[in-house]
Amino acid sequence: MKKILVWFRNELRIHDNPALFLACQEKNAQVESVYIAPIEQWKEHNMSKIQCFFIWKNLKIFSKNLQKIGIKLNYFSCKKYRDQIKIIYYFCLKKKIGKIFYNKEYSVNEIKRDQKIKKILKRKKIKIIDLRGNLIFSPGKILSKKNIPYKKYYFFKKSFISLVKKKKISCFPVPKMKKEIFFSDCIPPFYKSFQKNRYKLQNFGEKEAIKKLKNFCRYKIKHYHKANKTVNDERNSQISAFLSIGVISPRKCLYEVTKRKKYSQLSEGEKKWIEEIIWREFYKHTLFFYPKFFFVKHYISWTENIRWRKNRKIFKSWTNGKTGCPIVDASMRMLKKKGWINNRLRMICASFLVKNLFIDWRMGEKYFMSKLIDGDVALNNGNWQWIASTGINSSPYYRIFNPYYQSKKIDKKGKFIKKWIPELNQISTEHLHEENFLKKIKNYSKIPEKDKYSKEEIIDLYEKNKIKI
DNA sequence: CACGGGTTCGG
């Protein structure tokens, strides 16, 4: 009997998991599985405590789900990313593994790790089967007419949709049940000091995630196109956290929306929601092809000349929700407490940091990662650079969000603002979105006027550096 | 078939 290893990395699920499914398809094989948590590295990369906790909880449930189909999950933890290589290597030798299955990851460290392990295991004649589990299309599948990866979302989207129209989307089923096994999982918490009571967490596990997805697609998705007009969380699918750690697959999401209809028959809300999945796919493809523009240099090269401020005190006012702009403060306080705010609010806060306070977008990017339950490097970095007008597909630098206008639009009655900023409880609704009125309120802390910039000043700061090379 | 000009569109 041959021995096969499934190495789980960013997919804590038994549904639509190509590596798991195909490993179980092998004839006369005994399937082993491994998950490795590089905890130190997570911390170094600013992964939030809540996301670590979320992984841990879901991992425990995943382990139970695997037991039900007769597979044991071997858990390891390590410090660095590269330590994973050793663990896999010795596991393979010890258990006499002949073949490894895993789903590919597309970020820089992950690619390096996988290249190394391929090299090392080749010497030992261990086969590696790498599959696509966390993207709907592989990077390279969606290219322009000149066979170049897109740099503009608009064209990527068009191409993506035409592919979806042509291809039937289907998911990998759960592998056939073998005899159920029992063992205790022995997975210690990643953070000892994490106080889960501070957050009202969502439920955990794959079953919950799928239930949530199906429920959303059945009832709420119809109204999704209105989601950016309100701060009501009920409008959102609330599955981003599951998606970010692979408890649910993007293909499953797309499948649930399109399984009964053709693309052209989809409602406005359904199309809008699919677009969010396309954005995710866009940034992940782009990161794969142009990692440099995420981590090293700005795609819009002249923006390298900009000397953003790095003022800690002002930055702290922003993270603590004490800027004096209610919609920003409410959002930042919620983010800190819950680890989640909706996309529109993230944009407003990010824009405020970069284009009202003129602080380096990278500081904001790091902070978001350190708080978000659904943090994802590609999406977080991509969106921050969109706001900062520095990256691929970034917004024109002269386009600047007006937080007061946004606030009026999405929280007209001030319900959200008042919930998070008790200092403003006594203020009447119409004044909540009035910059000049808010300046006069005494017990509501704010950033001094001299540290804020007007739209014209910011445009000027950008334009000063706009030297074409 | 490579090029370039005109057009379209943008979280």
Place this chain on the structure above:
DNA sequence: CGAACCCGT
């Protein structure tokens, strides 16, 4: 503004 397309030469 500028990427990517279309369409003409």
